[in-house]
Amino acid sequence: MSEQAEVVIVGGGVAGCAIAYHLAKIGITDVVLCERKQLTCGTTWHAAGLVTQLRATRNMTELAKYTGELFTSLEAETGQATGFRQNGSLRLAKTEARFEELKRGASMARNFGLESHVITPGETAERWPGVETSDLAGAIWMPRDGQVNPADVTHAMAKGARQKGVRILENTKVERILTENGSVIGVRLADGDIRAKKVVIAGGMWSRDLAAEIGVSLPLHAAEHFYIVTEPIAGLRRDLPVLFCADECSYYKEDAGKLLLGCFEPEAKPWGMNGISEDFCFDSLPEDFDHFEPILDQAVKRVPALADAGIQLFFNGPESFTPDDRYLLGETPEVKGLFCACGFNSVGILSSGGVGKALADWIHDGHPPGELADVDIRRMQPFQSNKSYLFDRTRETLGLLFDMHWPNRQYATARGVRRSPFHDRLLGLGASMTESAGWERPGFFAGEGRSTEIGYSYGHQSWFADTRAECLNTAANVTLFDQSCFAKFRLDGRDALGVLNHVSAAECDVPVGKVVYTQWLNDRGGIEADVTVTRLSETSFMIVTVAGGQTRDFSWLSRSIPEGAHAFASDITAGLPMLALMGPKSRAFLESLSGEDLGASALPFGTSREIPLGYANARISRLTFVGELGYEIYVPADFAQHVFERIIEAGADFGLKHGGFFAINSMRMEKGYRHWGHDIGEEDTPMQGGVGFAVGWKKRDFRGRDALLRAREAGKPTRRLVQIRLDGRENAPLLYHEEPIILDGQSVGQVTSGAYGHRVDASLGLGYVSCPDGVSAEFLASNDFEVEVACARYPAHLQLGPFYDPGNERIKS
Structure with a gap:
């Protein structure tokens, strides 16, 4: 074989087929998809098929939201059944902390137009008869969620791609990615090469090793994922919502009159560290009932009908996970024209449509279609492909999908990787180390007799007093910070x-x-x-x-x-x-x-x-x-x-x-200093982000200049980053991200980051506000704003300048 194509896709799972389908939808049909065995045979075929749309961040939510919308029409378009049912989802909270997490998520959902409802335990029982609710603090109802048959929906996208001219080759293993002068030029098969302008690695748990052969880092590792399917249960409603009880690490879905019970247990079992067999195809892994038993014991109490239901299937199959529980997407930094879509952390089905569309647009336009920093492969560090590091971190990351998503949550595994020369000295001085990009860096210094352990909360965490002392000393004397991680x-x-x-x-x-x-x-x-x-x-x-x-x-x-x-x-x-x-x-x-x-x-x-x-x-x-x-x-x-x-x-x-x-985060919030990836990013211009003062307008040439000139000529930005202060020092909650900013009962923006400002004694944030007539100081001063936190609204003061030392007198002294 010696052929050419515009794009070659490696991998015939749900991601690869979604990319092929969306490339064809935008007119790129000179595409070849190579699957080493058969479509869906790796991980896709045994996925649970949950289709939920609310994720941890705005960008991941947008991709999942589009997926749900695509699944509603895919069967009619292609003629291939998908098994999609929009039967909604219920998320249960056993503790007040979990309930706050869910309510914060419900508030965030409203920023994206996702319907979400806070409901009582009684209302939960009405929607899911037979579930035990007496110990619940509350629940969230998402009526637009649902479930799908993973293999069927993959074949539907493959069919849609074929109908527009995409070639899909099964039993066609890509043996190597071909590169030349730092750019991709094609792929090598057993019987020849396919030359291509662009190549996409969507090979699931095989992706890391394929990329490593050409010096590309794709940090992911397979782990065992368990679920059981019961025998038919008499009277089980076919329209039951998908049920999540994260406090018990479990999820439930109705499956043809049976019940599927799956889990994301606290300590996972990494798999495949010695390589994955070439013959792996629609395979499962050995049962480990002892590992699953604690989950089942809790599930029988949550859904008593399980006590009398026989187990028809005990399934254990591998899925790939990344060091931060977010998938890997985009053009690789090492090789031009080489893209990836892998490491889906058990959210591949619900993300597939959005991933396919985003990557197809990226390939077509030469840049991401929107802000995708959360999942961009370039966020990762090369060392994170180290197999020992991945093995240790994967034991934790699978379980973190359902663990409490605390603000400032720190990983417990694979720590101590990158240390500054001051590391041991700082530990001796009471430093509590946090992690960023593998660096160990002080989060705070514990006062005398105080613990360096973090006590998590959505309110003031255990280090609040220690950090306050650090901020006030910085204002009064001098403070030393280790910023070697920069x-x-x-x-x-x-x-x-x-x-x-x-x-x-x-x-x-x-x-x-x-x-x-x-x-x-x-x-x-x-x-x-x-x-x-x-x-x-x-x-x-x-x-x-x-x-x-x-x-x-x-x-x-x-x-x-x-x-x-x-x-x-x-x-x-x-x-x-x-x-x-x-x-x-x-x-x-x-x-x-x-x-x-x-x-x-x-x-x-x-x-x-x-x-x-x-x-x-x-x-x-x-x-x-x-x-x-x-x-x-x-x-x-x-x-x-x-x-x-x-x-x-x-x-x-x-x-x-x-x-x-x-x-540092507290004090930069008081000054309104921006943090890239939170407050400013690829979709924000300097004028929108409030850093237009840094633009060299007299320069004749710099990248992006023409776009900035057009934006400046258009007048005041209709979307602008502002400083936020919640009224009421004693009762104001803390802001973190994506809390809706409300004007006249309508959402007009969202918080991008937040912290408590100790030098001004207030709960602060940064966030974007939109107004068709332009966001000005007068507009902010003449309106009454609120911020919604965990489904409750709080009065807020918004302004363009900082709350601390607005004249910069202290800086310039």
């Missing part, structure tokens, strides 16, 4: 300035030692990255970005270098730890320690230079992410502990304390 890149070469000026919205042709705050934009004017750029010399620059952006932003920078340009990007994160000294006494402290003049004229805000600290030379940049006078300190890794020791030794006289990232 990603750092260098760009060097004769053409480095030209590359950065094209990539960056702000002007980067600045004097040596100047720090530029800027955004990297896409062609639609959306924000791809939010970074600082420090000019080190005429031909060298340092770029700093958030930890989670390391893979994504380095890929964006590298791909922005034109072929033949004399510009070379390098990732220096591991070799350049960073400390931050923040507070009104930080200048006097550093001057005392270094013997240097660091006054406002010697080192103005937004500038950087090297100074001696102890026996080392360190780069300090006068910047802040907490709204106080402050400095970032960059020290080569081999000098880092020495500098840290000198800072600690000299700090007592200046009231030096230690702070963590919970305090």
Whole structure:
């Protein structure tokens, strides 16, 4: 075989067939789908087929919502039965904490137009006769959810794709992805090659190993997933909603007069760590009734009819899971033109339609169709494909699907992977470590006699008092933060300035030692990255970005270098730890320690230079992410502990304390500092995100400029990021994300992030508000807004500027 195609899809499960179907729908029909055995034979065929639409975030919800809408019409379109039934779902809460989680989800659902209802235990029993409700705090009813036959719906999408000309080849194994000069050029089969412009890896639990052969990281691992199907139960209603009891790790669905009971148990069983057999096809794994028995014991109490029902089938089949329980989607950072759709964490069926449509549009347009950072493969780090890491993390992530989704929830497994040079010292000082992109970083420092363990809550968590002390000390004295997890890149070469000026919205042709705050934009004017750029010399620059952006932003920078340009990007994160000294006494402290003049004229805000600290030379940049006078300190890794020791030794006289990232989040909320991926992203322009001040409007050329000019000419943004303060300090709940912002009884926006502001003593948030006539300060001041939290509404004050030090006097002092 020696053929050509525009797109080759590897894998004939529900994801692969959905992508083929949607490519054909938008006119891309020169598509070949290669399935190593038969369609659905890996994981799809044994999926439970639950079709729920409310997910943890806006973007995943939108994809699931579209899937439900697609399933309502797919059978009529293709003539292939799907078994789709929109019989709704019930989510039960045994505790008040779980009930709050569900009610917060119900509020979020209204942002997306999803119908959701808070119901009583009695109303639950009416919708699901025979379920035990006496111990419930309440439930949520989602009438537009349902269930589907996974194999049938996959064949329906495959049929729809074939009808438009897509070729689907079964018993056709892709032996290798073919690449050339960093781009995909096709696939190798046993009997020849298929050349292609684009290739999609949708091979389920085989995807990681196939990608690894060409140096591409797709972090996923298979785990055993259990369910039973009873014998027919007399009188079982055929229209029963899907039932979830997450507090018991279980779900139930009616199945042809029988009941399917499945689970996501707290400690899972990873599988396939030594490889998956070539012959695996419609296979199941050995039964493990001892493992499932605790789930069944609780289920018999929840649904007493199970006590007298025989078990017709005990099923155990593998599904693939990722380190953060979100699937892997999009173009890989390592190879241009190579896409992935895999690692679905048991939500593949309910996500399939949205995934297929999103990836088809991405392939067609050359960019994501919307904000997909939650599932974008570029959020992952290369080390996360390590098999031992995946094995340990997968034991936890399967169960987290049904565990409490607490704010600030920390993983317990596969920890301690990336540590700064200060890690052990900080532990000795009472640090409670949290994780970001594999980095261990302090969340807070426990006061004397207090625990470093996190007591979770939707209200004030156990570290509230410790973080308050850190914030107040930062306002009064000086606080040391370990920010080594921030990603750092260098760009060097004769053409480095030209590359950065094209990539960056702000002007980067600045004097040596100047720090530029800027955004990297896409062609639609959306924000791809939010970074600082420090000019080190005429031909060298340092770029700093958030930890989670390391893979994504380095890929964006590298791909922005034109072929033949004399510009070379390098990732220096591991070799350049960073400390931050923040507070009104930080200048006097550093001057005392270094013997240097660091006054406002010697080192103005937004500038950087090297100074001696102890026996080392360190780069300090006068910047802040907490709204106080402050400095970032960059020290080569081999000098880092020495500098840290000198800072600690000299700090007592200046009231030096230690702070963590919970305090940073609190203080950045008071100042309205944006966080990429939460408050600003690929669909938000700088004007919408309130960072238009960073745009170099006089520049003649930068990526996204034309889109920004069109937006500016259109007048005031009709959608704008605002600062939010809930009224009533004592009774106001905490904001986290996606809480609806209400005006005159209607949702006009949503919260993007939130925290308690200790320096202003208020529950705060950031969020977007929309108004057809433009969002202005006058519009915000002249209207009465509310924020809905867990189905209750609270008065809120909205404004464009920060609540703390609006004149930036403390920063510029």
